[in-house]
Each structure stands twice: as structure tokens, then as C-alpha cells.
Ligand SMILES: Nc1ncnc2c1ncn2[C@@H]1O[C@H](COP(=O)(O)OP(=O)(O)O)[C@@H](O)[C@H]1O
Ligand SMILES: Cc1cn([C@H]2C[C@H](O)[C@@H](COP(=O)(O)O)O2)c(=O)[nH]c1=O
């Protein structure tokens with residue numbers, strides 16, 4: 413389990429944490445867990461999500477098992493920078509949907525002494541790197557890869573298999589539209 417740096421020994425230095433994996437791998441739960449612990453430590457926390465994803469709620473980040481935390485929906489990565497004055501910790505969910513400016517924004521926040529925690533899909537439905545997440549994983553101090561349970565065989569899943577033939581990159585959905593699969597089961601599903 414990821415353990416936070418000791419606040420006093422870290423001083424006012426900022427850093428970036430990335431939580432990445434497939435759908436249903438527990439990214440949002442882990443983000444909420446870290447942010448709640450920061451709140452318990454009386455740190456000032458701001459949470460953002462892309463405006464495009466309002467599946468469960470306009471103003472909350474919600475996990476698949478209904479944990480929730482208040483958040484601000486924003487249009488672009490640059491908005492995060494504008495809205496993050498006077499905070500200790502910034503949390504960002506569904507980060508794969510942000511523009512390529514996200515890595516720069518997160519690095520700027522970290523340079524200002526802010527702890528930045530980013531959660532997002534590392535791969536799209538085709539198994540390709542998704543949006544700004546790979547760049548963020550390269551520049552972050554801490555990267556946690558989380559896994560779902562393969563819906564076919566029960567092994568660790570790293571792919572989000574789309575159940576329809578739709579080719580567009582952004583297609584919001586849940587279990588109706590995607591299933592997490594391991595490498596073997598994903599390759600089988602793709603060859604059918
Ligand atoms: N195949 C699966 N593997 C793991 N967790 C699953 C699966 N299907 C449903 N879940 C539920 O999803 C929760 C994780 O939800 P969440 O944190 O929102 O994931 P993510 O943000 O990665 O999509 C788990 O605690 C579990 O209750
Ligand atoms: C793989 C993939 C997913 N999406 C969408 C589907 C969901 O609405 C979100 C991911 O949510 P989660 O919290 O990680 O479960 O992203 C997409 O638009 N395109 C894709 O390739």
C-alpha cells in the first residue's frame with residue numbers, strides 16, 4: 413500500500429503521484445483514500461475531474477462501489493492551475509480525458525510545493541497509451557499500477573475490453589460497455 417511522505421520531512425516540496433490501470437482496477441478508490449487521509453492531516457485539498465465525465469455526478473468523483481468525494485469539473489488542464497491557489501494537495505480523476513497540457517500543469521503545481529495525485533486509465537480500449545497519462549507516469553515521483561480482476565478467468569486484468577464495435581476513443585460507460593481482462597483473455601477476445 414502506498415504510504416505518504418512524512419509531511420514534516422517533506423517540508424514544502426511538491427511531487428506527483430500517478431495511480432493508473434484499467435477500468436474497475438480501483439483507481440478512484442485509491443485516489444479517494446489518499447485524499448481523505450490528507451484531509452485528516454488537515455491539509456487543504458482540491459479535487460478536479462474533466463467536464464466530459466459526468467457519468468455519476470456533476471460535482472463528485474464517485475468510485476464503482478459508490479465512494480464519493482466533492483470535486484470541481486473543469487474544461488481544460490489550464491483551469492486546474494487557475495483554481496489551485498493556496499492548496500496543499502490537488503487530486504485529479506479521469507485524467508486520461510485531459511489535454512496534453514496536463515503534465516505541464518501537474519509539474520508546475522508540484523514545483524510550487526503542491527502534492528499532486530493523478531488517477532487515470534493508462535491504456536484505451538485498443539491497449540494503446542491513453543492521452544496525457546504515459547507522459548505523467550514518466551515525470552511523476554511515484555507511480556502505482558493497480559489491477560482489476562479479469563472477468564473471464566479471475567487473473568489480474570490490465571486491459572479495458574470494449575464490448576461494442578465502436579471505434580471512437582471517448583465512449584463513456586460501465587459494465588454495459590467494458591470488461592476488464594488479463595492479457596490472455598484480451599487477446600482471445602480481440603481475435604474473435
Ligand atoms: N472485475 C473487477 N475487478 C475489480 N473490481 C471490480 C470489478 N468489477 C467491479 N469492481 C468494483 O470496482 C471497485 C473499484 O472501483 P473504482 O475505484 O471506481 O475503479 P476505477 O476507478 O479503476 O474504474 C472495486 O472495489 C469493486 O467493488
Ligand atoms: C477504455 C476506455 C474507457 N473510456 C471511458 C469509459 C469510462 O466512462 C471511463 C473510465 O472510467 P473508470 O473510472 O476508469 O472506470 O473512460 C473511454 O472513453 N475510452 C476508452 O478507450
Ligand SMILES: [Zn+2]
Nearest residue numbers: 562565594597
Ligand atoms: Zn483472463
